[in-house]
Amino acid sequence: MWSTIVSFIPDWKTFMQAAITLVCPLGIYYLYNSLYSVVGSGRASKAGKASGPASPEKMATQTSPQLSGNYNADLISIKQAIGENSDVHFREFMVYGFNVQAVLIFIDGMQDEGLINKQVLQVLMQDLKVDSEAITLSSIKEKILPLTELSEINELEKLQEKILFGYTALIIEGMSTALLVGLPSGSKRAITEPVSEGLLRGPRISFSEVxxxxxxxxxxxxxxxxxxxxxxxxxxxxxxxxxxxxxxxxxxxxxxxxxxxxxxxxxxxxxxxxxxxxxxxxxxxxxxxxxxxxxxxxxxxxxxxxxxxxxxxxxxxxxxxxxxxTFSMLLQSPEDYYERWLPGTMYRILRFFTAFLALLSPALYISFISFHPGLIPTQLAITIIQTRQGVPFPSVIEVMILEVSIEILREAGIRLPKPIGPAMGIVGGLIIGDAAVAAGIVSPFLVIVVAVTAISSFSVPMYSTGITLRILRFAGMLFASVLGMFGTILFFLLIIIHLSKLKSFGVPYVTPFAPIRFSDWKDLYVRAPLSLMKRRPEMMKTQKKKRRS
Amino acid sequence: MFVRSDDKITSGQASLFLTNTVLGAGILTLPRSVTESAKTPDSWMSVLLGGLIVMLVIFVMVKLSQQFPGKTVYQYSKGIIGKFPGGFLSSLLIIYFIIIAGFEIRVLAEITMFFLLEGTPVWAIVIPFIWVGAYLVFGGINSIARVYQIIFPISLFILILCYILSIRVFDINHLRPVLSEGLMPVIKGLKSTVLVYTGCEVVMTITAFMQHPQHAVKSMLAGIGIPMVLYLLTVIVVVGGLSIDSVTTSTWPTIDLVRSFEISGFFFERFEFPLLVIWMMQMFCNFCSFFFNASLGISQVFKLKIVPVIFGLMPLIFISTMVPKRMNDVFAVGDAIGRMGIILFILLPVLLSVVLIIRKKGLKQNV
Known part of the structure; x- marks a missing residue:
């Protein structure tokens, strides 16, 4: 009895391996946790810290020095604070008929000159009708200045900030309130087509910087x-x-x-x-x-x-x-909805397929070629192995060489000036693809695999997602190079586990795959006809469930 | 509630949890083991009968667990039969789970070494597998349930596809004659079908995590029904495709069946590869269920935090994986697990229920 049991007690090697089983993840766990807390601590202030941003209402309650109403004193204090800047201009003038001093303060290049000349200076210096003894705030606002955008400001600091941001301020002698008479009109870009999310069919408008x-x-x-x-x-x-x-x-x-x-x-x-x-x-x-x-x-x-x-x-x-x-959103494009539902569905399925290819095809190549050539059809295996005969590297190195050079090409293509960019890409691609094969560094079959992978990763509609897939692809290649197909499966499982753990603002990242919400599947692999999509996504737990009245 | 922090799973997730816990190793081994013990083509009836018996067992377990909403077996067993006996029974269950977890990985490693990675040492396959499993178990029941929901449809699709394709070698005559030697072989076959349903003990913990425990009976029966149907299909297709003689002589009859035909003009001419892939993912699910349940049990029985427990279990599971020396030892462990399953059933749900009924009805105690 005892001897049987003793014979089954594993030897010390097994115990050593068991120790490794424990120690490695323990190390990774602590490393990850400390890294996580280090990154997290520098990210956000603790709740309730005053240094954080405040909503507009909060800002107003803060007290700061006010305009005094004494024209000269105010002007001097403003000049002291911001007058040193070369682009701050002070235009002093006399208000016609009242004989009070006034000043316009603005930043060079941000004032709307035509508007200020015509609606402010002209009005105050020439066309003013004198029908009362003194000029007052209310009379200026109500009778004199023909402007839609006109706001008052009392606080000195706020006023200085506004001026520096491009507002034109008007201060008139005897008033403790400054008026912002002109909006900042800095240079801005025309509205263009969206660069990163081009569509054939759909609105061509994109956001701008304003x-x-x-x-x-x-x-x-x-x-x-x-x-x-x-x-x-x-x-x-x-x-x-x-x-x-x-x-x-x-x-x-x-x-x-x-x-x-x-x-x-x-x-x-x-x-x-x-x-x-x-x-x-x-x-x-x-x-x-x-x-x-x-x-x-x-x-x-x-x-x-x-x-x-x-x-x-x-x-x-x-x-x-x-x-x-959610994960499914990253593979969707607005065009899916603008086209009819059949093409939309086809694009969707295609994108799931390309995402899969972009993530796993080099890993699959490595595991098939290096580990399990027996699992692919014999004819194909023979062809691939024949083309690889001159290649002096194991398949991992081979794939890495080509993948890295494709990444370099892609990066260079973005940075280069527009006219050279595409040409450079094509030439580089041709040279690397063709010459590398001719030189016997990589096999022609691999060029196909890598090219398909690269194109697949660009067909993902979100640029950022494409980057993610490309990063993970390298991890997948490492797994495949160590454990072949088994490693690739582990890698796939790791990604699924990670995605299942991930949440975005409380919504599980893999909804509607899991937790399964079949009603949301109408907008997942297929893009159901619009008439069938009667409800908003269930995962969002919206107030109004129905899309129709 | 938008941002959820509670550990509750839906009824569908609970069903799939049970399905993924039970469906695994049996896909490859069941046809041989059940045919070996039944020795007639009626082995599929054993699977069906075994499934029905297990359904009854699960019914008992669920009913027992429903008496203590929100509590797992590790917690309520203490309430029913006292602190130390309850702790002892829970510990038995935990050991049982650890042994099964080790067994599952070992079977996976053997298959991987045989078909995919010849010459790779066992530890190189086992250790990364345990690590990835631990990564999932850290995520708690919700992440596990979500992973199962993603993996199961893929597995189901490939499995059914393989079976549909194998119809070309299916011969109904291999399944005949029906009941030629009476019911005895069917009952003999039960011995090995019980093994294939081991792991259904997790019902006693999953019920505690259900959002609507009142639906537990329905969802658990559905959860065991899916693997039952799939196992039934497996046995019918494999025995019908290969005949009982070749099934009993091959180690992994399902793979042999899928290897026995080729579909030309397809990228994969043979379907053993996708079958192996999904089988491995199923084994991963199996393993994670037991890993999770064992770690949960230890943390609840001994009142420890779950993270150190998971770390502590990793080397333990590794050692339990490495104990069997040869393939025969592995199968012996499998048989032992089947017997342990029966003993545990008598000890845990049956004993607990009896004591509970006596205390409630007979002694009018408040448990």
Missing amino acids: LSENTSMLRRQGLNKNLEMKLYEVGTSIKRKLVVAYINDIVNPELLQEVKDRISKIDMDFIAESGYVEQLIEDNYMSPFQQTQNTERPDRVINSLLEGRIAILLDGTPFALIVPV
Whole structure:
């Protein structure tokens, strides 16, 4: 009895291996956790910290020195504060008929000169009708200045900020209130076609760098009194406007609250692009998968809002963010909906297939060629092996050489000036593809595999997703090179596990695959006819479930 | 509630959890083991009969678990028969789960070494597998259920496709004569079909995680019904395709069946490769279920945090994988697991239910 049991006790080697089984993941676990907390601690301020951004109402309650009403004193204090800047201009003049001094303060290049000359200077210096003894704030606003955009400001600091941002300020002797008479009219870009999300059929409008234009584009999509936009100011040192847009009677209030909470926790001196916002509010910053969707298409944003999602628009960037995002969204394009449902469905299935190829085809190549040539048809295996005969490397190195050079080509193609870019890509591709085969470094079959992989990864409609797939592809190749098909399966399982763990603002990333929501499957592999899509996505838990009245 | 932090799964997820726990190794081994013990083409009836018996067992388990909503067997067994006896029974269940987890990986490693990675040492296959499994188990029941929901449709699709394609070698005469030697062979076959349903003990923990425990009976029966139908199909297709003589002589009859025909003009001419892929993914699901249940059990019985428990279980499972030396030892472990399953059933749900009924009805105690 005992001897049988003893004979089954494994030897010390097994125990050593068991120790390895324990130690390696333990190390990775602690490394990951410490890394996670290090990254996380530098990301957002603790809740309730005053240094964070404040909503507009909060800003108003802060007290700061006010304009005194003493013209000279005010002018001097402003000059002291911002007059050193070479681009700040002071235009002093006398108001006709009242004999009081006045000054226009503006930044060179940002004032609307025609408007100021005609509607302010001309009115105040020439055309003024003197019908009362003193000039007052209310009389200026109500009788004298013919401007739609006219706002008052009392605080000195706020006034200076506004002037520096491009507003034209008017201060008149005897008044303790400054008037902002001109809006900043800096140079801006014309509205162009969306560069990163081109479509054949669909609106060609894309967001621009000006927030007010972007919000107006959303408004102009159609009449809806429930489209709400809430303004936030982000950035501690350079403040920027950020708008959270949603449809009031559709969006889930808890989701909205979550988004607002996360945005108000952003703590950073300057938010340069919406990518900053994305990285500061996402759930898991160690994940290779994006947890917000960026888009420059207003139509995409408005469609997402109608599904119950929330859009975040930042001033100074044409990229809006859509949250929450699920995996299936990354493989969708607005064109799926604009075309009829059969082509839409075909594109969808094609994209799932290309995503699979982009992720796994080099890994499959390695595992088939290096480990299991017996599993592919004999004829094909013989052909591939014949073409590989001169290749001096194992298949992993072979694939790596070509994959890396394709990545370099892609990167160079983006950076190069536009006229050379495509030519460079084609020439580089031809030379690398053709010459590498002729030199016997790679096999022609591999060139096909790598080319298909590369093209597949570009056919994913979201640029950021394509990057993710390309990064993971290299990980897949490593797995395949160590354990062949078994490694590839493990890699696939790892990705599925990671995706299942991932959440974007509380929505599981893999919905509607799991948790299965069959009603949402109408918009997954197939794009069902519009008449069948009567309900909003169930995963968003919207207030109004039905899409129809 | 939009952002959920509770560990609850839907009824559908619970069904699939059970399905993925049970459906696994049997796809490849069941046809041989059941035909060996039945020795007639009626082995498929054993599968059916075994499935019905297991359904009864599961019914008992669910009914017992429903008396304690939100509590797993590890928790309520203490309430029913006292702290130490309950802890002892739970520990038995945990050991049982660890042994099955090790057994599953070992079978997977043997198959991988035989078909895919010849000459690779066992540990190189087992250790990464345990690591990936641990990564999933860290995610808790919700992540596990979601992974199962993604994997199962793929498995089902490939499995059914393989069976449909194998219709070309199917011969109904291999399944005849029906009941030529009476019912005895069918009952003999039950011995090996019980093994294939082992793992259904997880019902006693999943029920606690269900969002609507009142639907537990229905969803658990559905959960066991799916593997039952698939196993039945497997046995019918394999025995019908290969005849009982060749089934009993081959180690992995299902793979032999799929290898026995070629579909020319297709990328894969033979379907053993996709079958192996989905089978491995199913084995992964099996393993993770047991891993999760064992770690949950230890953490609940001994009141430990779950993360250190998962880490502690990794080397333990590895050692339990490495204990069998040869393939025969592995199969012996399999048989032992089947017997342990029966004993555990008598000890846990039956004993607990009897005690519970006596205490509630007879002694009018409040448990």
